[in-house]
Amino acid sequence: MRVLLVEDTTGLGEAVRDQISDDGHAVDWVQTLGFAETSIQTTAYDLILLDLILPDGHGFGFLRKLRTSGNTTPVIILTARDQVSDRIEGLNAGADDYLVKPFDLSELSARVAAVARRYRGNPSPLIRVGDLEVDLGDHRIRRDGQPIELTAREWALFEGFIQRPGTLLSRSQLEDRLYAFGAEIESNTIEVYVSRLRKKLGRDAILTVRGMGYRLETHDH
Numbered sequence: 001m002r003v004l005l006v007e008d009t010t011g012l013g014e015a016v017r018d019q020i021s022d023d024g025h026a027v028d029w030v031q032t033l034g035f036a037e038t039s040i041q042t043t044a045y046d047l048i049l050l051d052l053i054l055p056d057g058h059g060f061g062f063l064r065k066l067r068t069s070g071n072t073t074p075v076i077i078l079t080a081r082d083q084v085s086d087r088i089e090g091l092n093a094g095a096d097d098y099l100v101k102p103f104d105l106s107e108l109s110a111r112v113a114a115v116a117r118r119y120r121g122n123p124s125p126l127i128r129v130g131d132l133e134v135d136l137g138d139h140r141i142r143r144d145g146q147p148i149e150l151t152a153r154e155w156a157l158f159e160g161f162i163q164r165p166g167t168l169l170s171r172s173q174l175e176d177r178l179y180a181f182g183a184e185i186e187s188n189t190i191e192v193y194v195s196r197l198r199k200k201l202g203r204d205a206i207l208t209v210r211g212m213g214y215r216l217e218t219h220d221h
Contacts, residue, residue, distance in 0.1 A: 001046035001116060001159070002176050005029040006036045006062075007078065008054050012101070016049065016078070019105040020112065024139070024156035026179055033057045040066070044176075045073050047112060050095075052079040052086075060093050067094035074115045078103070129165050130218050132201065136162075141201070148200050153178055157193045161206065161216035170213040190214075 003020055007013040008031040017029045028043065030036050033056050040048075048066075052059035063075060076097040077090045087098045096115050099108060117136055127134050133142040139155050141148040150158060160169060160177040174190050194206055194214055207215045 001025045001112075001156075002043065003027045003047045003049060003112075004036065004039055004043070004045045005049045006033065006054065006059070007031065007049070007051045009051070012078075015105060016108065019109060020049075022152060023109050023112070024152035024159070025112075026156070026177060031055070033059070033062045036062065040071065040073070047115060048073055048075045049112075050075050050077050052077060052081060052090075060089060063090070063093045063095060074118075076108075076111060076115060078108075127162070129162055129216065130205070132205075134162060143201070150197075150200065154193060154196055154200070157190075158197055158201075161214075165216050165218045168209055168213050168215045174214065 003025050005013060005016055005020070005027055007016060007029065013029055013031065017027045020027045028039055028045075030039055031054070033054050036048075036050075039045075050059045050063065059077065059079070063077075066073070066075070074096045075094065076099060077095045078099050078101060079086070079090075080101040082100045090098050096118070097111050099111060113136065127136065131143055132148075135141070136159075139150070141150065141158075156177045157174060160174055171190050178189065178193070194208075198204075198206055205217060207217055209215060
């Protein structure tokens with residue numbers, strides 16, 4: 001996924017960014033609401049992690065504005081405000097989940113995965129794509145009962161395919177799965193990771209459409 005992290009505390013921001021990156025997601029980290037607004041105008045995010053008290057305003061106002069504009073990107077609020085009334089206000093403003101600081105980073109990973117599953121329309125972590133059994137929660141894949149191990153980056157790319165099985169994805173769409181904003185993109189990265197996925201999932205698992213992109217085969221084509 002492509003994740004926008006809005007957090008002004010440096011230590012926590014670094015820890016959250018590293019945790020979500022280690023889970024295989026691309027993370028853009030900003031420290032003000034102004035930069036957050038600019039980011040969502042230029043980049044399509046799959047999830048926003050939102051602190052409430054920021055140097056240039058309050059997260060609730062940003063969230064209400066986001067929802068009023070019709071933006072349905074899932075939002076998890078990260079805050080030290082632990083009153084029930086704050087949680088209710090956040091959920092009423094349009095948040096999908098609410099995590100109180102300090103929190104365990106592994107819990108954050110689990111909540112990120114759960115919100116992502118809900119927005120894909122499949123709350124179950126277990127799905128089948130072709131002859132692959134995929135556990136979205138644990139990032140595990142089996143074929144004919146045999147486990148297939150993927151690295152974090154291989155999983156990030158594969159997740160992009162399984163979110164839209166059978167759909168043609170361009171190189172730029174796939175690069176967004178792997179790179180945060182401003183990161184240097186190597187010209188052959190996608191080809192390298194697609195090749196690695198084919199070696200692990202099967203030579204015909206991912207189809208190349210020359211000049212256009214790649215598609216995960218579901219045996220429906």
